[in-house]
Amino acid sequence: MTGVSPAQIAALRERETEIYTKARPKTRAALEQGTHFLDGVPMHWMKDWPQPFPMLVAKAQGANLTDIDGITLDDFCLGDTGSMFGHSPEPVARAIMEQATNGLTYMLPTVAALEVGDLLSRTFGDMRWQIATTATDANRFALRVARAVTGRAKVLVFNGCYHGTIDDAMVVRTDGKTVNRPGLVGQVNDLSQTAVSCEFNDLAMVEEALAQGDIAAILTEPVMTNSCMVLPDAGFHEGLRELATRFGALLIIDETHTISSGLGGYTRVHGLDPDIFVVGKCVAGGMPTAVWGLAPHVAHAFAETEKTRDAGHSGMGTTLSANPMQFACLRATLSEVMTPANYAHMERGAARLVDGLSRAITAAGLPWHAVRVGARVEFICAPEPLRNGAEAAEAHASELEAAVHAALLNRGVLIAPFHNMMLVSPVTTDAQIDRLVAAFTDVTKDLTQ
Known part of the structure; x- marks a missing residue:
C-alpha cells in the first residue's frame, strides 16, 4: 500500500x-x-x-x-510543538531571567497575570481564563466544568484523537463500539462508561450519540493531529456547533497542536465558536503552561453551580500552576513572539x-x-x-x-x-x-x- x-x-x-x-x-x-x-x-x-x-x-x-x-x-520537531516559536525566543529568555530573581512560585497573582488575562482574550477571544501546567490538566479541568454545568457524565471524542493523557480520551471506536485504547498501562475502568468515540467528519454519527442525552461535551481538535493529519470537511465545525447547541452539550476546542494554524489558532482564523477553549505547549514559549477559557455564558453557568456545590476539594488545580514564571513567559510570548x-x-x-x-x-x-x-x-x-x-x-x-x-x-x-x-x-x-x-x-x- x-x-x-x-x-x-x-x-x-x-x-x-x-x-x-x-x-x-x-x-x-x-x-x-x-x-x-x-x-x-x-x-x-x-x-x-x-x-x-x-x-x-x-x-x-x-x-x-x-x-x-x-x-x-x-x-x-521543535519539542512536538512546545518550541514552535523556536528554542528560547529572546523575549521569553529575557522574561525568565528577570522573573528568576523575584521568586518562582508563591500561589498569588502578579500584575503580569492581570496583563496576561487581557492578552489572552485579545489573542484567542473573549473568555474567562484559568492557567494550568499542561494541556492534559487543562482538558481535565474543562471536562469537570462541563459535567458540573450540564449534569451529564459523558464526553464525546473522536476516534484516533489526542488530548494528552486524560482517561476520557483514551478510547477508540472498534466494530461500532467505544472501547478502551489498547496498551493502556494499569487501566482498570471501562472508559466507555464516561466517553463515546465517534468518527471525525461524521456529523450523523455525532448526532446519533448526542441524541442519547447523556453527553456533557464534545472535545475535539479543529484538525486531527498525532494520528496522521485529518482535515475537517467543509461545514463540519459549523455542524458540531449546531448539534452541541441543539442537544445541550458544550463544545470544547483543544488547540494545543493547531495553534500552528495562525494567530489565535484555528478557532480565530476560521471563526469557530467554542464554549470552552484549551491551548498548551508553546503558548508560553516552551515554559510548561496551558490555558483554558470559558465563554462568558459558561462562566456564568459554572458560577451558579458553585453556589450549590458542597464544601470540599473541587478536584481541580495543581500547586505549581499559575506561577509567576508562567505569567512572565505568557506575557512575553503573547505580546512579542506570537x-x-x-x-x-x-x-x-x-x-x-x-x-x-x-x-x-x-x-x-x-x-x-x-x-x-x-x-x-x-x-x-x-x-x-x-x-x-x-x-x-x-x-x-x-x-x-x-x-x-x-x-x-x-x-x-x-x-x-x-x-x-x-x-x-x-x-x-x-x-x-x-x-x-x-x-x-x-x-x-x-x-x-
Whole structure:
C-alpha cells in the first residue's frame, strides 16, 4: 500500500542505524555508563525515537539542536510543538531571567497575570481564563466544568484523537463500539462508561450519540493531529456547533497542536465558536503552561453551580500552576513572539516545505501525499487525504516512517518521532527548509531504487 517493500525499508533502517551509531561515540559511552532512570530515560517516550539509542542534547537555539557529539541538526520537531516559536525566543529568555530573581512560585497573582488575562482574550477571544501546567490538566479541568454545568457524565471524542493523557480520551471506536485504547498501562475502568468515540467528519454519527442525552461535551481538535493529519470537511465545525447547541452539550476546542494554524489558532482564523477553549505547549514559549477559557455564558453557568456545590476539594488545580514564571513567559510570548509577522513567516515557510515534499513524492512515484495546516506540515504514506481516525490508523506505516525519520536525521534534519509532523518556526530559514526537502528527496530515491 505504501509503494515500498519491507525489504527496502529494512535495508534503509539497517544502513541508517549503523551511520547514526558510528557518528555518536560520546553519546553511546555516556549512556552505557547507565542511569538511575526507569528504562534508562527520564520519560518513557524519550525511547520512542527510531534511533538505536537517544541523542543527548547539549544545546538548542533558534531552529537548531546540537548533541554532545557536536552534531547540529535543523530542528523541525521543535519539542512536538512546545518550541514552535523556536528554542528560547529572546523575549521569553529575557522574561525568565528577570522573573528568576523575584521568586518562582508563591500561589498569588502578579500584575503580569492581570496583563496576561487581557492578552489572552485579545489573542484567542473573549473568555474567562484559568492557567494550568499542561494541556492534559487543562482538558481535565474543562471536562469537570462541563459535567458540573450540564449534569451529564459523558464526553464525546473522536476516534484516533489526542488530548494528552486524560482517561476520557483514551478510547477508540472498534466494530461500532467505544472501547478502551489498547496498551493502556494499569487501566482498570471501562472508559466507555464516561466517553463515546465517534468518527471525525461524521456529523450523523455525532448526532446519533448526542441524541442519547447523556453527553456533557464534545472535545475535539479543529484538525486531527498525532494520528496522521485529518482535515475537517467543509461545514463540519459549523455542524458540531449546531448539534452541541441543539442537544445541550458544550463544545470544547483543544488547540494545543493547531495553534500552528495562525494567530489565535484555528478557532480565530476560521471563526469557530467554542464554549470552552484549551491551548498548551508553546503558548508560553516552551515554559510548561496551558490555558483554558470559558465563554462568558459558561462562566456564568459554572458560577451558579458553585453556589450549590458542597464544601470540599473541587478536584481541580495543581500547586505549581499559575506561577509567576508562567505569567512572565505568557506575557512575553503573547505580546512579542506570537505576532502577525511571525505567523506570516511561518506560513510562507510551511507552504515552501509542503510544495517541496509534494514534488519529491511525485518524482519518486510514491502513493503518498503531503498536507499543511498553517505552520504544521506532514507527509502521509497514503495516496488520498484522510477523513477520519480509522483511515488515519490504516495510513500509519510505523516501520516505514521510522526508517524515513532515521534517514532524515542522518542527513541533518530532525522531525517529530511519533508521526511525520514538521513545524516551521519564525526563525526557520529557507535554507533549512530546502535542506529538509533535499534530504527527503534523497530518502525517497533510496526507497524506490
